[in-house]
Amino acid sequence: MNRLHAYRDAGRPLAAPAEDVSTLLAAALQPGAQLSRVTSALEAILALTERGLAGDAPAYAQYQSLLLTLHLPGEARTEATRRWMASQVYSVEDRFAPALPDYSPVSxxxxxxxxxxxxxxxxxxxxxxxxxxxxxxxxxxxxxxxxxxxxxxxxxxxxxxxxxxxxxxxxxxxxxxxxxxxxxxxxxxxxxxxxxxxxxxxxxxxxxxxxxxxxxxxxxxxxxxxxxxxxxxxxxxxxxxxxxxxxxxxxxxxxxxxxxxxxxxxxxxxxxxxxxxxxxxxxxxxxxxxxxxxxxxxxxxxxxxxxxxxxxxxxxxxxxxxxxxxxxxxxxxxx
The missing domain is CATH 1.20.910.10 (Heme oxygenase-like)
Incomplete structure (x- = not known):
């Protein structure tokens, strides 16, 4: 998991060509895939998500497509991996979520x-x-x-x-x-x-x-x-x-x-x-x-x-x- 932690700590994407991300994810979702494959795919998806949420329309389209792949029912043996990877995408979305200025609680x-x-x-x-x-x-x-x-x-x-x-x-x-x-x-x-x-x-x-x-x-x-x-x-x-x-x-x-x-x-x-x-x-x-x-x-x-x-x-x-x-x-x- 060192590469993923490095990605987070650096605060910037580790770029991967957009056309390669789908291939990386397909390899990561093979039953029994090594953790390094899962990590590589996740790094690329998170980088794509950041670019998409920052205004890159093609990146936005691809990250939404990949996230939907993680959400849809698939190979039962990869269910836990898909849910975990999706949860990491959510954390990036949370960082880009618009704030609620001056919100005051009410009854x-x-x-x-x-x-x-x-x-x-x-x-x-x-x-x-x-x-x-x-x-x-x-x-x-x-x-x-x-x-x-x-x-x-x-x-x-x-x-x-x-x-x-x-x-x-x-x-x-x-x-x-x-x-x-x-x-x-x-x-x-x-x-x-x-x-x-x-x-x-x-x-x-x-x-x-x-x-x-x-x-x-x-x-x-x-x-x-x-x-x-x-x-x-x-x-x-x-x-x-x-x-x-x-x-x-x-x-x-x-x-x-x-x-x-x-x-x-x-x-x-x-x-x-x-x-x-x-x-x-x-x-x-x-x-x-x-x-x-x-x-x-x-x-x-x-x-x-x-x-x-x-x-x-x-x-x-x-x-x-x-x-x-x-x-x-x-x-x-x-x-």
């Missing part, structure tokens, strides 16, 4: 008001893509494009709940996520699991269920990576902020999608996922807030929570701007 009640106000202010409700989809008359190709990316974001939401549950020592705390997981898994009927229900809509729109992760845009990879990074963070404020931000707007967002599907005369079966989520997620939100309230008196928790929200919304905004620009009907709208 728990005021903290919820502050959090909900921040979520409302950063809502996608007035985003041009949302206005086009939910208040306009979007063509089917635009709706299909939106739903395809919605599948990428939603199909494995259950895994985020499972990851965050492991961060809590007390079963009373973890049970908030286990109850949510029970619903995600379809309760007593696996055919009613939420991924299964959503897959029916994908099939209806002829959207492939298998995701080409390597082909995703760097900003979409960044969005997916940040979700995993937050729920794995040792400070539970990061994961709680991420999931609360998602769950607290879930009902409204799913209801709007359901209403869009109704206007398009999509049958009840493929629409069931969004009909269901348009009503039930409010319970999950309130249970999650009750857990957040137990930690919220701590000033450090409040600061980390708000920092997680800020990062989530910054990535989320850039990601949805990208989707709007890539939506199939955009070229005709700009003409």
């Amino acid at each position: 728990v009640a005021l903290f919820r008001e502050r959090v909900d106000a921040e979520i409302a202010a950063r809502s996608r409700v007035r985003h041009p893509m949302s206005l086009h989809l939910f208040e306009g008359t979007p063509p089917r190709e635009d709706v299909r494009f939106f739903l395809q990316h919605h599948w990428i974001r939603s199909y494995n939401f259950y895994s985020l709940l499972a990851e965050l549950a492991f961060r809590f020592e007390a079963i009373e705390d973890a049970s908030v996520f286990y109850r949510n997981l029970y619903g995600e898994a379809g309760a007593e009927d696996p055919s009613r699991s939420h991924p299964a229900l959503l897959s029916h809509l994908m099939t209806y729109f002829d959207i492939p269920l298998r995701i080409d992760f390597a082909g995703l845009h760097p900003l979409e990879k960044a969005y997916l990576n940040n979700r995993i990074r937050c729920v794995r963070h040792p400070d539970v404020a990061w994961g709680l902020a991420l999931l609360y931000a998602v769950e607290s707007v879930s009902c409204v967002n799913h209801r709007r999608i359901y209403e869009l599907l109704q206007r398009m005369d999509v049958p009840a079966g493929p629409s069931e996922f969004h009909r269901l989520h348009g009503t039930q997620d409010e319970i999950d939100t309130e249970e999650m807030w009750a857990l957040i309230a137990r930690f919220a008196p701590d000033e450090s928790f409040q600061r980390q929570f708000m920092q997680s929200l800020a990062r989530h919304f910054a990535i989320n905004h850039a990601y949805f701007d990208m989707l709007w620009q890539q939506m199939p009907g955009q070229s005709s709208r700009q003409a």
